[in-house]
Amino acid sequence: MQARKMSSLFGFIGVLALSGIAHGAAPLPVAAHFDLNRFAGGWFEIASNSSFGSTLRSDAIAAFASSAQYPNTLQATFTYRGCFTEQSVSGVLSPADDRYPATLLFTWRRPPVTNTEFYVLAVADDYSWALVGDTARKHAYVYSRTANIDPNILRSLIIRLNTDFDYPQPERSMHCTYHGGNPAPGCAEILED
Numbered sequence: 036m037q038a039r040k041m042s043s044l045f046g047f048i049g050v051l052a053l054s055g056i057a058h059g060a061a062p063l064p065v066a067a068h069f070d071l072n073r074f075a076g077g078w079f080e081i082a083s084n085s086s087f088g089s090t091l092r093s094d095a096i097a098a099f100a101s102s103a104q105y106p107n108t109l110q111a112t113f114t115y116r117g118c119f120t121e122q123s124v125s126g127v128l129s130p131a132d133d134r135y136p137a138t139l140l141f142t143w144r145r146p147p148v149t150n151t152e153f154y155v156l157a158v159a160d161d162y163s164w165a166l167v168g169d170t171a172r173k174h175a176y177v178y179s180r181t182a183n184i185d186p187n188i189l190r191s192l193i194i195r196l197n198t199d200f201d202y203p204q205p206e207r208s209m210h211c212t213y214h215g216g217n218p219a220p221g222c223a224e225i226l227e228d
Contacts, residue, residue, distance in 0.1 A: 063170050063200055065137035066158045071130070073162045074155070075099045075109055078178035081164075081189060081219045082226065084202075084209040085174055093117075093213040097178060099128060111141060115212075128153060156200055157192070166192050172202050175209065182214040186221025193225060 080095035095115035102110055108129040115122055124143065131138045137155040157166040164184055168175040177184070177192050196205040209226050211218035 063154050063156060063168060063172075065135055066155045067137075069137035069155055069158060070162075071107065071109060071128075071136060071139075072101055074158070074165070075101050076180070078165065078180065079182045079214060080115070080212045081177040081179050081182075081184050082193070082209050082211050082222055083174070083176045084205065085176070094215070095212045105129075157195065159188075164188060164192070166195065168196070168200060168202070172200070175200075175202055175205060177209075179219070183219050186219075186225060189219065189222060190225050 076099060078097040078099075080097065083095075093116045095113070098112045098114075099109040102108060105127070108127050110125070111128040112123060112125040124145070126141050126143045128139050128141050130136055131140045131152065137158075139153040139155065140150045141153045142150050152169045154168050154170070155165055156168050158164070163180050165178045166175070167178060175196055177189060193205050193209065196202040196209075202208075206226055211222035211226060
């Protein structure tokens with residue numbers, strides 16, 4: 036059982052690592068006004084197109100905490116349920132390019148130690164939701180400070196993935212992340228359109 040859990044975790048790390056900076060795809064436009072400290076805190080994953088865990092993935096939460104020891108970085112932990120067990124990965128989130136604060140790198144704490152891009156494509160003025168992706172356009176995540184998000188906002192973010200960020204057919208490739216056994220209101224209808 037432990038070997039299967041570790042295999043799943045390394046599979047998840049490998050999928051994200053493969054989508055990393057080495058692809059050299061055209062850069063994505065990122066959030067123009069981004070404050071790393073305001074981004075800190077807890078986020079619920081509302082929807083994603085992550086291939087790891089797909090529909091078996093639930094209760095996915097990202098937590099980012101600032102560190103006095105390492106200014107301009109956030110300690111990051113991603114937890115989720117997959118295959119009936121809780122999984123967790125952690126590392127450090129730091130700016131990849133000081134000119135574009137919303138272009139971040141996630142450095143994994145576990146071997147293999149790799150950097151994975153983490154681009155904040157859009158964020159609400161009040162930091163109540165965020166849209167995150169990568170330049171390979173393989174992974175996209177809709178995050179919210181609560182387990183629910185206004186269905187109109189979610190719909191507009193899914194549309195923006197295609198129109199503003201060139202993600203192919205996100206309404207078909209993304210899936211809802213369930214929290215407490217339920218998706219965010221309207222999520223299943225939006226992603227089944």
